[in-house]
Amino acid sequence: MTTGRNESAATAAGARADLAERVAAVVAVIEEEAPKADREALFPDRTLTELRRTGLLGLLVPAEYGGLDGTPRDLVDTTVALGRADMSAAMIFAMHCQQSEALVRYAGPALRARVLPSVADGGIYLASVTTEAGKGGHLFTSRAPLHAEGDWLRVERSAPIVTGGTRADGFLLTMLAPDATADHHVSLVYAHRDQLTVESSGDWDPMGMRASHSVPLRLTGRVPGDQVVGAHRGFHLIGQSVFGPLAHLGWSAAWLGTAAGALSRVVRLLRDPAQRGGFALDSELLLTRISRARQRLDTVHALLRRVETLVTTGGDLSAPSAQLLMNNLKITAAEECHAAVDGLVEAVGLRHGYLRNSPTGLEKALRDLRSASLNYGNDRLHLADGKLCLLDADVTFS
Missing domain, CATH: 2.40.110.10 (Butyryl-CoA Dehydrogenase, subunit A, domain 2)
Incomplete structure (x- = not known):
């Protein structure tokens, strides 16, 4: 029994390492391509080519179709990693995976057989x-x-x-x-x-x-x-079980990755010996602002992992408490990731927070994250959540 467990653990570790190598290859391309793509509003063609080459477009496709047989955790981890480099690339990837999962779970056998192998080998984005x-x-x-x-x-x-x-x-x-x-x-x-x-x-x-x-x-x-x-008139089921949950997981992971990347670059700047004397590292105001940024991101990360577990374990996603949890992930991630980066701009000031050529990349992260609350508007989700709250008088938690 112990030998079997060790073999299983070794296989899982190998799979994680393989996935990490694929992700690292894509991130390297994103870091080269993203500045021009952002400046000129261009689709990141080289990044898509690398997503195809590495097989990451087939992350959620079952192995029987040639895919990577990934899990919601793999989706979240990969999207966070891509988001650290560029939010647009992370969103492109996460939204593709949402679509591929809908085909995996609801397409008929003939359609799955025609399409999924091409998704897995990078032929279909x-x-x-x-x-x-x-x-x-x-x-x-x-x-x-x-x-x-x-x-x-x-x-x-x-x-x-x-x-x-x-x-x-x-x-x-x-x-x-x-x-x-x-x-x-x-x-x-x-x-x-x-x-x-x-x-x-x-x-x-x-x-x-x-x-x-x-x-x-x-x-x-x-x-x-x-x-x-699925069936004609059957989109509501697909939306409730795939489109909604994977959108909120994928979007939130992209936003968290973007904000985490921003915080990491700020901390590295503050610790850079070349900047010694440029920042008062004993400043209570600076330390408090850095702390608040980290607090916001840890909050989003905890909620993201909670929803990931709910989706992975097959909980009843139609229950009001589950819908509230998923909606609140989206709302919280949109607000807190943007607020974290906005606070970092205040923390490091005009030169390192506001200027476009700063190595912190805060200006771009802030612009990108401003879209988060508008991407299926938070106001609309609060309205839906208000109605869901009335259906859950006992205030249960999923």
Whole structure:
């Protein structure tokens, strides 16, 4: 029995080391590419190429399809590591993994067999098409009808924001089911790029998250009927069990990585012998601000790991307490990671906190993290949480 446990532990350690090597290779490319990608609002093509080469696009794909058979913890750890180097790259990766997990869990056997091996070997990078003009951030509704034409489905879909859409090889689109009688009768459809005409209808010149290249797109074409993921009208289940949980885990991990990277660079600056005399390391104000930044990040990290455990152990994600926990992870991570970096700017001042050429990178981190509360708005989640609180009079905890 002991020998078996030792072998299992050795296998797990080897897998972690292998994953760490893959991640390190991607991070090295990100560090080279991110400054120009941010400056010129360019999609990080070299980073995507490295994600393909290392097999990280197949992180959550089962081994039977050639993937890395990763877990939610692997997703969180990898996204945090990428976020330390660049938040756009981390978000691109995490959102792709959200899409791949939806295919793993809900696509039919034929569709899984066609698509997942190509995701695993880096041939398919997936983009999410859930936004729509006029519906705000309502994930579970749609206004775009999916038309049935015999054994085919006709797609006509416009979206104001599609992260990485100009580079995606495949798309998962939310649309009204062919027999829908209400806007929440939503189906999820997979479409490969060669099945669509993909047209960009705008530019991307934001304050932060510039390398995510989240341009508006119009997608038209026809796909086989078996490319519905799950059942028609079945997106609510997919959204509740995959899209929501993995979005909140992935986004929060990206934000935490970005803020942790910023704090690490500040601490290294403060400890750099070349800066001796530049900072009063016995300053109560400086030490307090550094402490508060770390406190914020430890809080987010604890909540992130709690939600990760809930998702990993297969808890009832539909329970009000579970939905509150996941929503509060997103809200807390968005607020606290931004506040931590904002506090670091105050701690190190104009030269090292505000200037774009500072080695701390605080200016970029702050711009990027400003998007966090807007990425499925915190105000909308608080409204949802208020209603969920009324369903949990005993104030239970997941």
